[in-house]
Amino acid sequence: MAIRFDRPISSAARFSRRFAAFALVLCLAALIGHRFAGLATPYLVLILIVATGFSILAAVLAAAGLRSLWLTGAEGGHDALKALIFAALPLVIGGLAVDRYLTMPVIYDVSTDPVSVPDWLKTPSADQIWLKRVPVTPEDREKQLEAYPELTGRRYDGAIDRVLEAVKKVAKLNGIRITRAEGDSVPTRDPEDKPAAKPQAQPQAQNQAADNTAVPDEAPDVVPVPTPRPYDDDVAQLIRRANGVTLQGETRTLVLGLRFDVIIRLREEAETTFVDVRVASRYGPSDLGFSADIAEDYLKALDAELLGIAGS
Secondary structure, eight states: OOOOOOOOBOHHHHHHHHHHHHHHHHHHHHHHHHHHSOOOHHHHHHHHHHHHHHHHHHHHHHHHHHHHHHHHOOBOHHHHHHHHHHHHHHHHHHHHHHHHHHHSOSOSEEESOSSSOOOOSSOOOOOOTTOOOOOOOHHHHHHHHHHOTTOOOEEEESOHHHHHHHHHHHHHHTTOEEEEEEEOOOOOOOGGGSOOOOOOOOOHHHHHHTTTSOOOOOOOSSOOOOOSSSOOSHHHHHHHTOSEEEEEEEEEOSSSOOEEEEEEEEEEETTEEEEEEEEEESSSSOOTTHHHHHHHHHHHHHHHHTTTOOOO
């Protein structure tokens, strides 16, 4: 007669699989809803916190199930393994968020020029719901300087129109959508670019002496000034009538789809153009370091586009 052994069943392992599956579904639904269905960021953060909590509970129960399997041979090893796999995504997202929150300064706005910060063309506004925050203070700028000392503006050789063309191209490649553009000063015109003066009429005596001589046509009243570049769009028109341009745009992170507002300021100085960037998260008192990442990635790409000629 065959001997049959009755193995105990681990309830912890069974519940761990259920909790982990719930956490995974909740996490994926929140991410998809935030990126494609208009779920507000404060609700996303709240749902991710709940999903991370269930994942931690599932991981603890899975560990208890594996312990029972090791000590008493209890059934539930497959459930515990599935629970750990299901809980991986919420645990990774939650762990990275906690790590960044504890290691990065609690700021939400960074600028390459902390003294003369580029002004928003239109102040970003969003319903903070429960992620309340206070206006940026000089102490916040000091935190930025300590945390990101290499986040500085760039000086490029060449006229502002050349740099602007690269600024727009790199912004598009980096997923920054320009929503506003504005010039803020009127340049002085070079005397050589002024219209030529109308030639004076010749005396009547000289005209009679030159009756049999061919007289060239009169010069035009206005000499056209060639445009600096062949392109012709809204921002290019700003350049033609201003020596400084400010662009405002917005972007989103790749995985979480967090929204950030961006200001790019160009100033023409002698034969060079200085570029400053300001990035701010739209929600919460802390950007978890993403604002600095966005600004640094953009400036590095702009350096590469302009052949790495940034000055010190």
